[in-house]
Amino acid sequence: xxxxxxxxxxxxKEVAAKPGPAMVxxxxxxxxxxxxxxxxILEAADNLLVERGFAGVTIEGIAAAAGVAKQTIYRWWTSxxxxxxxxxxxxxxxxxxxxxxxxxxxDLKHHLVGLAKMLAESDTGAVFRALLAEAQHxxxxxxxxxxxxxEPQRLRDLFPFEQARKRGELYPEFDTDAALEQLxxxxxxxxxxxxxxxxxxxxxxxxRRLVLR
Amino acid sequence: xxxxxxxxxxxxKEVAAKPGPAMVxxxxxxxxxxxxxxxxILEAADNLLVERGFAGVTIEGIAAAAGVAKQTIYRWWTSxxxxxxxxxxxxxxxxxxxxxxxxxxxDLKHHLVGLAKMLAESDTGAVFRALLAEAQHxxxxxxxxxxxxxEPQRLRDLFPFEQARKRGELYPEFDTDAALEQLxxxxxxxxxxxxxxxxxxxxxxxxRRLVLR
Amino acid sequence: xxxxxxxxxxxxKEVAAKPGPAMVxxxxxxxxxxxxxxxxILEAADNLLVERGFAGVTIEGIAAAAGVAKQTIYRWWTSxxxxxxxxxxxxxxxxxxxxxxxxxxxDLKHHLVGLAKMLAESDTGAVFRALLAEAQHxxxxxxxxxxxxxEPQRLRDLFPFEQARKRGELYPEFDTDAALEQLxxxxxxxxxxxxxxxxxxxxxxxxRRLVLR
Amino acid sequence: xxxxxxxxxxxxKEVAAKPGPAMVxxxxxxxxxxxxxxxxILEAADNLLVERGFAGVTIEGIAAAAGVAKQTIYRWWTSxxxxxxxxxxxxxxxxxxxxxxxxxxxDLKHHLVGLAKMLAESDTGAVFRALLAEAQHxxxxxxxxxxxxxEPQRLRDLFPFEQARKRGELYPEFDTDAALEQLxxxxxxxxxxxxxxxxxxxxxxxxRRLVLR
DNA sequence: CATTAATCGAGACGGTACGTCTGGTCTTCCC
DNA sequence: GGGAAGACCAGACGTACCGTCTCGATTAATG
Numbered sequence: 063x064x065x066x067x068x069x070x071x072x073x074x075k076e077v078a079a080k081p082g083p084a085m086v087x088x089x090x091x092x093x094x095x096x097x098x099x100x101x102x103i104l105e106a107a108d109n110l111l112v113e114r115g116f117a118g119v120t121i122e123g124i125a126a127a128a129g130v131a132k133q134t135i136y137r138w139w140t141s142x143x144x145x146x147x148x149x150x151x152x153x154x155x156x157x158x159x160x161x162x163x164x165x166x167x168x169d170l171k172h173h174l175v176g177l178a179k180m181l182a183e184s185d186t187g188a189v190f191r192a193l194l195a196e197a198q199h200x201x202x203x204x205x206x207x208x209x210x211x212x213e214p215q216r217l218r219d220l221f222p223f224e225q226a227r228k229r230g231e232l233y234p235e236f237d238t239d240a241a242l243e244q245l246x247x248x249x250x251x252x253x254x255x256x257x258x259x260x261x262x263x264x265x266x267x268x269x270r271r272l273v274l275r
Numbered sequence: 276x277x278x279x280x281x282x283x284x285x286x287x288k289e290v291a292a293k294p295g296p297a298m299v300x301x302x303x304x305x306x307x308x309x310x311x312x313x314x315x316i317l318e319a320a321d322n323l324l325v326e327r328g329f330a331g332v333t334i335e336g337i338a339a340a341a342g343v344a345k346q347t348i349y350r351w352w353t354s355x356x357x358x359x360x361x362x363x364x365x366x367x368x369x370x371x372x373x374x375x376x377x378x379x380x381x382d383l384k385h386h387l388v389g390l391a392k393m394l395a396e397s398d399t400g401a402v403f404r405a406l407l408a409e410a411q412h413x414x415x416x417x418x419x420x421x422x423x424x425x426e427p428q429r430l431r432d433l434f435p436f437e438q439a440r441k442r443g444e445l446y447p448e449f450d451t452d453a454a455l456e457q458l459x460x461x462x463x464x465x466x467x468x469x470x471x472x473x474x475x476x477x478x479x480x481x482x483r484r485l486v487l488r
Numbered sequence: 489x490x491x492x493x494x495x496x497x498x499x500x501k502e503v504a505a506k507p508g509p510a511m512v513x514x515x516x517x518x519x520x521x522x523x524x525x526x527x528x529i530l531e532a533a534d535n536l537l538v539e540r541g542f543a544g545v546t547i548e549g550i551a552a553a554a555g556v557a558k559q560t561i562y563r564w565w566t567s568x569x570x571x572x573x574x575x576x577x578x579x580x581x582x583x584x585x586x587x588x589x590x591x592x593x594x595d596l597k598h599h600l601v602g603l604a605k606m607l608a609e610s611d612t613g614a615v616f617r618a619l620l621a622e623a624q625h626x627x628x629x630x631x632x633x634x635x636x637x638x639e640p641q642r643l644r645d646l647f648p649f650e651q652a653r654k655r656g657e658l659y660p661e662f663d664t665d666a667a668l669e670q671l672x673x674x675x676x677x678x679x680x681x682x683x684x685x686x687x688x689x690x691x692x693x694x695x696r697r698l699v700l701r
Numbered sequence: 702x703x704x705x706x707x708x709x710x711x712x713x714k715e716v717a718a719k720p721g722p723a724m725v726x727x728x729x730x731x732x733x734x735x736x737x738x739x740x741x742i743l744e745a746a747d748n749l750l751v752e753r754g755f756a757g758v759t760i761e762g763i764a765a766a767a768g769v770a771k772q773t774i775y776r777w778w779t780s781x782x783x784x785x786x787x788x789x790x791x792x793x794x795x796x797x798x799x800x801x802x803x804x805x806x807x808d809l810k811h812h813l814v815g816l817a818k819m820l821a822e823s824d825t826g827a828v829f830r831a832l833l834a835e836a837q838h839x840x841x842x843x844x845x846x847x848x849x850x851x852e853p854q855r856l857r858d859l860f861p862f863e864q865a866r867k868r869g870e871l872y873p874e875f876d877t878d879a880a881l882e883q884l885x886x887x888x889x890x891x892x893x894x895x896x897x898x899x900x901x902x903x904x905x906x907x908x909r910r911l912v913l914r
Numbered sequence: 915c916a917t918t919a920a921t922c923g924a925g926a927c928g929g930t931a932c933g934t935c936t937g938g939t940c941t942t943c944c945c
Numbered sequence: 946g947g948g949a950a951g952a953c954c955a956g957a958c959g960t961a962c963c964g965t966c967t968c969g970a971t972t973a974a975t976g
Contacts, residue, residue, distance in 0.1 A: 116412040195408030199329040251460035621834030625755040673890035
């Protein structure tokens with residue numbers, strides 16, 4: 063169902079090539095897609111979600127908040143979740159560069175605490191939970207969410223283990239996938255299902271449970 | 276927000292008292308609440324959710340499908356999720372009576388495989404996922420879901436451990452809560468987040484990971 | 489295409505039966521159709537046409553001006569012209585009771601001057617011209633306009649002649665249809681086509697041209 | 702409102718001068734206005750009106766049908782009625798050269814039957830009726846229509862009378878304006894208002910009614 | 915036995931948002 | 946500088962449901 067491409071046609075180079083203060087102001091033209099409109103929409107969507115909750119996000123509301131015509135949204139996205147998906151991915155670009163302190167447990171702790179905080183407390187996490195919720199009854203979105211966030215995130219999550227393996231911290235048969243699942247799933251469970259807090263000490267206890275070698 | 280009581284005033288006794296022909300057909304009267312209308316609504320809600328997805332469930336749709344006036348729904352419920360919540364709880368009443376074979380690992384396996392199947396594959400599971408999804412941006416519903424399902428379910432989930440403890444199968448300091456979380460959270464994670472299947476062998480591997488004594 | 493009945497179900501008797509200030513205020517109920525909403529819509533349509541011209545009349549505008557939901561308009565009418573048609577007919581109900589002075593020429597003068605004034609100057613005339621204009625490219629409306637206004641109006645227009653015939657003012661072979669056409673068509677021509685004024689003296693000259701016996 | 706001149710700068714001679722292969726195809730150029738685009742637009746407007754009715758004519762539709770960009774239309778016309786006005790006037794250039802048989806009644810009959818046919822049956826008549834309709838709520842258009850069509854047409858209509866006067870067929874005080882109105886207004890009335898047919902015999906009966914001397 | 919109270923099906927009402935469609939403006943590129 | 950292309954803002958379209966309200970019918974308990 064999500065057929066439309068969100069940011070087509072416009073090479074970054076072209077954008078950069080436009081000189082001066084750049085980001086040429088335009089109202090309908092042949093620049094191709096308006097970058098101003100695009101970002102205004104994504105920001106408006108984000109803000110509305112946080113301020114008014116998922117049900118409070120409407121295409122009409124986004125359009126009004128972004129100062130944009132509804133059709134400009136429908137031209138590039140198919141639904142409000144589609145917009146929110148893009149807004150979320152944009153948010154995640156600034157995502158954590160995993161730390162690499164030379165000690166696995168320390169790296170894991172740092173990474174997982176950050177992840178838990180993002181999921182449970184940040185605005186970005188609110189967007190993620192809304193999307194995951196929607197994905198429960200929208201398999202297309204589910205697929206997209208897995209492809210564009212969960213898989214890449216998995217790679218980022220595995221990074222500390224890979225570093226540790228290089229350092230010889232792990233015994234050879236150590237199953238990183240299983241270990242990761244042992245760490246992540248309780249965090250997601252608490253955030254999504256039981257609503258229990260995910261404190262720093264809780265994360266530490268999860269890590270302590272791991273048998274590394 | 277959910278102020279209304281779903282099934283007030285009418286003691287189970289009264290229902291039981293009217294056996295045989297009973298279940299008086301009535302269109303507005305002083306029998307009190309119409310049991311026929313109530314069950315028709317819950318069934319219609321269930322069916323609509325499965326057939327048309329969460330967004331396809333509307334109060335008007337339920338009313339039409341149940342052959343009931345909209346107001347009859349609004350008299351007893353506050354929203355479509357409120358109806359679905361009741362429908363879900365009704366479904367869960369037939370829930371598993373936990374097996375008690377005398378062996379913890381066997382009991383756990385039986386119980387967890389059944390739970391996973393319910394969550395991932397059954398219509399009831401679809402309703403649950405929809406409710407949990409909605410609960411991500413509806414804290415009132417979240418509370419209700421935890422109180423009325425997740426907590427009671429936790430007790431059912433713990434039952435095998437309690438039996439084992441009585442039998443002396445567990446060392447004294449064994450943390451059943453932690454153990455349960457280790458078992459449950461990967462199942463929920465796979466169902467809700469990663470979409471991976473929860474096979475019987477996977478459940479067995481989870482159990483094997485537990486150190487019981 | 490115009491399938492909906494505009495004023496169903498509510499017998500005049502019932503309306504009359506409601507005494508005193510009557511016209512029960514209600515917002516959605518089982519009074520049947522709301523007379524208040526109905527008249528508010530027709531008035532709003534009338535006013536908008538006069539103030540903003542035909543193109544300026546929109547269903548949304550009518551709804552807003554009448555303080556009514558769009559759907560309430562769509563429930564009972566099919567299009568803005570349908571609404572305007574009803575508004576026009578309602579206006580015409582208060583139409584002239586033809587005078588009957590005992591003298592044909594005097595009666596005709598009175599009737600035609602009134603008609604010309606209505607067509608050219610009144611708000612009702614503006615609505616009529618708009619409808620007739622629309623009827624030029626909407627044959628369904630054309631039919632309805634002829635059936636519901638032009639034919640009945642013709643009967644009213646003929647009334648003075650009938651009275652005169654009863655009085656023996658006309659020679660037997662006098663063709664009233666032809667005479668009427670001779671009188672009416674220049675009036676419509678001036679109003680619709682040439683834009684020339686239709687003064688009282690002009691009407692008199694038209695009548696003078698007639699050879700009555 | 703109608704500020705733009707519709708056919709500037711380009712003499713008919715030039716058009717005629719470019720025969721055969723010519724009619725230079727161009728997509729934006731320095732030839733000045735494209736005659737090809739202009740005629741394509743007027744034809745497309747005409748055709749759309751006949752095929753789809755007045756509401757079915759849109760600037761976008763004309764542009765698409767004429768294979769022309771919207772802006773090319775907006776550059777030279779202000780509205781769809783403006784385009785249709787030009788299309789209509791273009792059509793009327795081929796208008797009847799009034800016959801001059803030497804007999805007034807014969808000339809009138811010939812002329813009026815042609816006029817009635819044009820108004821009621823031809824595509825050009827459809828365009829005229831649409832414009833007249835629009836003129837009912839657009840006084841600017843009304844003025845233009847009267848200036849550019851109705852007045853000139855009146856002169857054409859009077860031509861038979863003038864010839865007759867030269868021939869001495871009319872008594873001196875004969876009021877040609879009044880006579881013309883007597884002839885024309887019933888025709889317009891039938892076409893625009895009552896929808897009755899305007900047959901040849903009907904036109905003859907109108908003429909017979911005239912007292913010429 | 916009449917009155918009263920509770921509930922039901924029905925459906926009109928004022929609203930919000932949907933997703934689609936035109937209209938008219940503007941900018942760029944091509945000739 | 947005309948013309949093609951096409952993104953943009955604006956806003957009306959007709960539809961679907963929302964949640965509220967009132968009706969008239971039905972039935973049971975009350976007095």
